[in-house]
Amino acid sequence: MSLFSRLLSGGRGLTLRQNLGAYRKPDGDVSPLYVFFDVENPGPESATVTAVRVSPKGEPVPLAPENLEGDLPARLAPGESVCFRVRAKALARAAREAGHTGRPKLTFVATDAQDAEHRHGFRLRVDEYLELKDE
Structure with a gap:
């Protein structure tokens, strides 16, 4: 949705963010790297x-939608958020299989x-995420 469309619709729209991280598992170990x-x-x-979905920039075909973990549909009240995740190595593997190496531009949609x-x-x-020794 464009900025102009958001202004006309009263500012409605979703805010999307992406970050890397890991979390502590119940057994005390640290999880592999996730996006x-x-x-x-x-x-x-x-x-x-x-x-x-996650797709290469400008391409409508998703890399691997089945890899995204999270519940859908997700109903969000004002101010609420929902998080989806995928193992960094799994997403990197899907990107490489689609012909992308280095630091390709991807889009979360x-x-x-x-x-x-x-x-x-x-x-x-x-390339860096494929070398991770987290498996």
């Missing part, structure tokens, strides 16, 4: 996330109940 994708509803009304797509671009360190 986390946050979808926040900053608007005044509830919103529903119906689909998510979240689709809402009105079929509007919200996008967040980022770069993935394919």
